Amino acid sequence: MTRTMTIKQALNEALKEEFRRDETVIIMGCDVGVRGNPFGITLGLYDEFGPERVRDTPISEAAIVGACLGAAATGSRPIGEILFSDWITIGMDQLVNQIAKIRYMFGGKINVPLVIRAPVGAGGGQAAQHSQSFEAWFSHVPGLQVVMPITPYDVKGLLKTAIRSNDPVLFFEHKRGYEIRGEVPEEDYTIPFGEAVVRREGADVTIVAISIMVHKALAAAESLNQMGIKCEVIDPRTIYPFDYDTVLQSLDKTHRLIVTHESNRRSGIGAEIVSQVVERGFDLLDDHPVIVAGLDVPMPYNRQLEAMVIPSEEKIKNAVLKLMD
């Protein structure tokens, strides 16, 4: 049986089910308890599982992230929540120098089953310090896993996998995506990391789209379809590990590649994806790959300037048309 629900509800359900399944699962962060998180993701957890396992914290990101590590290393399965992913920077030492490396440095003797959840993404005038997506930073650090799903089915299955994983996971939720609806099965399921999904099939161009860009790419593909151009849209779902096989299989058919992400272009994840594809499948390409990404500027507050920075359906469409020209 399946039901239709929002991403927000699917996340909430995944959390509750994992809390019931495994009593070592705990969550801590600002406003996760009584308030149920600003977006309502953790609503009901405090009441059902109590203040021992559902912990409202002071505004202390470094301590939240680091305490997750200490708890993970000693038998708990902590979920740390950062209110906006921009502030993950405050916990960077613990994430980059400790969490990512501790298993390796200590000869593989420490398990690090922790998840850091954080909303990413721009839009709505939240300006320079509440709009960023740092998937490329964390993908760069060996030892971390980076997950960025954007359908209710995927967020639920992947969050469960993340919680059950024995390695640290950064789980990024797009804050403009919480109300996206989709079908979710009633029964328990997980989704393995590193498996992309082909969201739409097409023979002309492959569009690899990250997070919220999946929906913009699908809209662009629909519009291009009416012009006779068939786009294949791939949602990698996880940034590391990344499913290059699905992308290469698609390119074997389309021979043209567009990668799109909302975060700014310079040294972004698109650059890594393109370089890997070129190295692994240069002969599959008929044209140079194209990246459609955010502009390299701090997010401006003004509505019109903001709209220039965030990549749109229109920009994807134009990139496809130029490539097909």
Next chain:
Amino acid sequence: MAKTSFVTMEETLAAIEDYKREIMQPLTAPEGLSGDQILKMYRRMALIREFDTSVKGLWKQNYIYGLAHSYVCAEAIGVGACAALRDSDFITSTHRGHGHTIAKGGDVKKMMAELMGKYDGYCLGKGGSMHIAAVDEGMLGATGIVGSGMPIAVGAALSSKVLGKDNVVVCFHGDGGTNQGVWHESINLAATWDLPVIFLCENNQWAISLPYKKASKNPRVSDRAIGYGIPGVTVDGFNVFAVYNAVAKAVERARSGNGPTLIEAKYYRYIGHFVADDERYRDMATNAPWTAFDPVERMCRFLVENGGFSEEQVQAVYESAKQEVLDAIEYAKTAPEPPLSSLYDGIYSPEFMEILKSRGEYVL
């Protein structure tokens, strides 16, 4: 409201009794402040009240984009502190920065234009409410990251010392910020180097949904000063003169080279955290008893009852502030949008931007 709330009405009434007994101070005009100066302080409080009261409606009508945090009920702190400063002194701010900007002498027209994302705004429409700054007035900017103003204030104080100036810096921050690591690092550094900075904690007792007593074992922020070897004091944050006196004393100490002070101005945020806060984390009925300490009303009563002003005089001051805000709103509504060509301005210095553009970067 969630099934579980942190604060009951009984606890609220007990907290109010504690406030009255331990924190509340009578409004008494400080020596050395003229009637004009006091009236000017009241006017700035009125400006803040009117400005931030209007913001919510403008946000709902979509004139203001993004997020906005109101300084209503904190007016006494910003105004009391800045009245003890010179124009050449600096302040750092928080996400709740409108009040600080007005208190330091900011122009409400440029502020409102900024909140509406206009080119005439203080930040050319790029910052908005959460990143409002009035650098020429010594207001070094609001920030979206809790606690992040602390080391910036320390650096501004360091400049003052290194450059041989006698500026001081007031670092406004909230109780939420006190549990960031950088809060401790900053105070320790400033104390060790005897820097001319005043750490002014606006303790509104809530970090969004978390009461301070659930965030810290010792609810008295000023006690922490002991650990850094500097003076610490808690004052009535609803009382503009109590804040003024404490800051004036700390400024004197800082300017004479004796280093920082930690001041905790204790009040209570009886309004939502930000424009869209549904306050589901608390029983809204518990807000009402705190409104009895409304700092603007308290100041108004003082002026009439003890300040030697007539009710008409005081009312006229308030009305003129209200009109100034109304004028600012009208001005901002019709002010021009930033040109799209301004998108990249200010990422780097103008001279470096020229070099980058000549290399084909940042060309629209």
